[in-house]
Amino acid sequence: MSFVLTTPELMTTAAQDLAAIRSTLGEASATAAAPTTALAAAAEDEISTGIAALFGAFGSDYQAISAQAQAFHEQLIDLLTASGGAYLSAETAATATVTTGGFPSLVANTTANLQTIADTWTNQTVPILTHAVTGYPQLISTSLASGNVLPLLAIPANLAQGSATLYQAFSSPVSLSLTSLTPSGISLGVGLGLPQLLALNALGAPVNAGLAAGASGTAIFGALQAGDTMGAISTLTDTPANIANGFLNGSQMLSMQLSLPGLSVAADIPFSGLLSPLQPLSLTATTPVLPLLNSLTITGPPVGGLVPSLVQYVPELLATSLGP
Known part of the structure; x- marks a missing residue:
């Protein structure tokens, strides 16, 4: 039994489909019964009567075989339905004994994050890229149609400025700015270039995988030491x-020491999986050099998974830098 793989829901669906097929075949046989079993002779001679009787006998034999097939069909449906129920009961009992929550969580979380990425691509990335690709052709077409070529003369300057913006995004160092200062706290804004931002988001996947492996190993050894063999197997x-x-x-928060320009602080840094959605960066840090402040808040650009970052940041940067 442990080597049998089946899905009770599919067996139930198959039984319903077979029942529908049986009903259709039964209706077809009933419809064909009268025309095929009671044939009228083409004439009153013996040959015509014999031919009609012969084909009528064929029709009667078909109806008898069809009835037997329908009976067998019904038995097969009953057997399939009962088997599906038995497998479902066994599956429920096995699930109650050994809990395997990792795989459903993996499927559910991955599906939700992929849907979020797809929504971002459809609602944000595609319109931005479409505007960037079609912007200059539309500008050229409009200028030529109206006879006003002055907007065309600005295209080289726009491209040069966009290239400078693109270069700055890839070469900008980490920056720190003061956003608010009160007697009870200070708020700082941290700026990250695209390479630093993507590097931070790329680290999240292996960090979370390593933490998950460590947590699973700890749980397994703990269960074995406690004599919980089934718990160890389940984990x-x-x-x-x-x-x-x-x-x-x-998604994990790790306490790290940050060396910001002119300031060293300890803060919990978010690390996200490859598909995790982007979240605004907001950290509450502590600093030994400013003990009188109750709070030190650091904010920055949204961080998260590498894939959402590539889907959102890179096309947006290209469109903003090189678009009209």
Whole structure:
């Protein structure tokens, strides 16, 4: 039994489909019964009567065979339905004994994050790229149609300025600015260039996978030391899914020492999985050099998974820099 793989829901659906087929065949046989079993002779001679009787006998034999087939069909449906119920009961009992929550969480989280990425691509990225690609052709077409070529003369300057903006985005160092200062706290804004931002987001996937592997290993050894063999097996079974879930969808905060320009602070840094959605960067940090301040808040650009970053930041930067 442990080597049988089946899906009770599919078996139930198959039984319903077979029942529908049986009903259709039964209706077809009933419709064909009268025309095929009670044939009228073409004439009153013996040959015509014999031919009609012969084909009528064929029709009667078909109806008898069809009835037997429908009976067998009904038995097959009953057997399939009962088997699906038995497998479902066994599956429910097995699930109650061994909990395998890692795989459902992996599927659910991955599906949700992929849907978010798809929505971002459809609602933000595609319109931005479309405008960037079609902007200059539309500008050229409009200028030529109206006879006003002055806007065309600005295209080289716009491209040069956009190239400078693009270069600045890739070469800008980490920056720090004061956003607010009160007796109870200070707020700082941190600026990240695109390489630093993508590097931070790229680190999240392996960090979360490593943390998930470590947590699973700790749980397995803890269960074995406690004599909980089933718990250890259950955790071991979920370990691949937990590691994959961390790599793709994880989100962890790690305390790190930040060396900002002119300031050294300790803060909890978010690390996200490969597909995790972007979230605004907001950190509450502590600093030994400013003990009188109750809070030190650091804000920055949204951070998260590498894939959402590439989908949102790179096309937006290209469109903003090189578009009209």
